[in-house]
Amino acid sequence: MSDIKILEREVLFAVEGERRPRSLTLPVDITATDFLERVVALTGRTELVEVLIEDEEVTIQGDHILFERIVVDEFKLVHVATEGKIKVEVTFNGKTKDTGFRPSATMEKIIRWAMGAFELEGEPADFQLKLGNEVLAAGQHLGQIAECKKTVRLNLVMKIKPQG
Amino acid sequence: MELDEAALRADMTSAAFRLGVYRGQWEFVRIRFPLVWFRIPKPPLKPGPTSFLLRVEATGYRGPLTAQLWDARTDQALAPQLRPHGAAGLLPAFSAWSACLYHPIDRLARSHWPNQFDDLAWKPGDDIVTFLEAIHALIHDPAYLQSTAPTEAAELPAEPLEGYSSRVA
Numbered sequence: 001m002s003d004i005k006i007l008e009r010e011v012l013f014a015v016e017g018e019r020r021p022r023s024l025t026l027p028v029d030i031t032a033t034d035f036l037e038r039v040v041a042l043t044g045r046t047e048l049v050e051v052l053i054e055d056e057e058v059t060i061q062g063d064h065i066l067f068e069r070i071v072v073d074e075f076k077l078v079h080v081a082t083e084g085k086i087k088v089e090v091t092f093n094g095k096t097k098d099t100g101f102r103p104s105a106t107m108e109k110i111i112r113w114a115m116g117a118f119e120l121e122g123e124p125a126d127f128q129l130k131l132g133n134e135v136l137a138a139g140q141h142l143g144q145i146a147e148c149k150k151t152v153r154l155n156l157v158m159k160i161k162p163q164g
Numbered sequence: 165m166e167l168d169e170a171a172l173r174a175d176m177t178s179a180a181f182r183l184g185v186y187r188g189q190w191e192f193v194r195i196r197f198p199l200v201w202f203r204i205p206k207p208p209l210k211p212g213p214t215s216f217l218l219r220v221e222a223t224g225y226r227g228p229l230t231a232q233l234w235d236a237r238t239d240q241a242l243a244p245q246l247r248p249h250g251a252a253g254l255l256p257a258f259s260a261w262s263a264c265l266y267h268p269i270d271r272l273a274r275s276h277w278p279n280q281f282d283d284l285a286w287k288p289g290d291d292i293v294t295f296l297e298a299i300h301a302l303i304h305d306p307a308y309l310q311s312t313a314p315t316e317a318a319e320l321p322a323e324p325l326e327g328y329s330s331r332v333a
Contacts, residue, residue, distance in 0.1 A: 012179050012182060012183050012186065020178070020179065020180050021179040021180055021183050022179055023179040023182070075186040075187050075188070077183060122306070123306040125301070125304060125305065125306050126306050130283070133282065133283050134283065135283050135284065137297045137301075138301070139183075139187060139189075139297075159305075160281070160284070161256050161257070161305075161307075162256070162266070162267060162268055162277055162280075162281055162284065163256055
C-alpha cells in the first residue's frame with residue numbers, strides 16, 4: 001500500500017468568453033467557491049460567478065469539493081461562467097428554433113436538442129453546427145464560442161464529405 | 165530546435181491538447197520531427213482495432229499539416245483494405261488516392277478542391293488540436309462500419325512528451 005498522498009491536482013476548465021481551455025494546479029480539497037475566486041483573480045473578470053460541469057444544468061454548490069464533483073470515468077470539462085443561460089437560435093433549412101442553454105452545454109448537446117426540435121433522424125455525428133462559416137467541434141462549450149454574448153445564432157448543417 | 169518543432173511541442177502541452185487526451189480522442193505516441201505519431205480510437209461498439217495509428221508530417225507548423233493512417237508493423241501507410249470502411253467501401257477521407265488524407269484540411273489534398281470547402285480547410289489560427297479533432301471526427305463518422313486492421317498495427321511504443329502532465333481532472 002502506498003503512503004504517497006496527493007496534495008494537488010491539475011484541473012482543466014473552460015471560461016465563458018474564451019475559446020481555449022485553461023488549467024490550474026489546485027489543492028485537492030479546494031471548494032468550488034475558492035476555485036471560482038482563483039479564476040476571477042486569474043482573469044480579472046468579476047462577472048464570473050458560476051462553476052458548472054459539462055452539459056449539466058445545475059451549478060456546483062460553493063461549499064462542494066471541486067474534485068469530488070468531477071467524474072473520473074468519463075471526462076467532463078469544468079466551465080466557469082457568468083450567471084444564467086445563453087439563448088441559442090438554430091437555423092436549419094430556413095427555419096429557426098430557439099431555447100436556452102447553460103454556457104457549459106456542448107455542441108453535441110445542442111445538436112441533439114436541434115434534431116428533436118426539427119424532427120431530424122440520424123445520429124448527432126451526422127450533423128454539425130456552424131457559427132458563420134466556422135465549423136464547431138462537437139465537444140466545444142457554448143460559452144467558449146459565444147464571445148460573452150447572451151444570444152447566439154448557429155446554423156445546423158449535414159456534415160459534408162468531400163468527394164472527387 | 166527550429167520554430168516549427170518548438171511550436172508543435174508547445175501546442176502538445178497546451179490545455180486544449182490535453183483535453184483531447186482526457187476525452188479519449190487521441191493519444192500522443194512519439195515525435196521524430198517533422199514526423200509525429202498519434203493513436204486515435206475506433207468508434208465504440210464497432211468492429212476494428214482498438215486504435216488507428218496516425219502519422220503526421222509537420223514541416224512548417226503552424227502551417228497546414230498532412231497525415232496518413234500508419235502501420236507500425238511495416239512502417240508504411242496502412243494498407244487500404246485495412247482502413248476504415250463503410251457500406252460503400254473505404255471511407256472517402258481514407259481512400260488510397262495519394263499519400264495523404266482525402267480531405268481539404270490536409271495540405272497535400274487541399275488543391276484537389278480549388279475554391280471549395282474553405283470551412284473544412286486549414287485556416288490561420290488552426291493548430292494540431294484542430295487537425296486531430298477533424299481526424300477523430302472522420303474516424304468516428306456514423307458511416308464507419310468496420311476495419312480489419314489488427315490492433316498490432318497501431319502498437320508503436322509510446323514515448324513521454326516533455327512538459328506533459330498526467331494528473332489532470
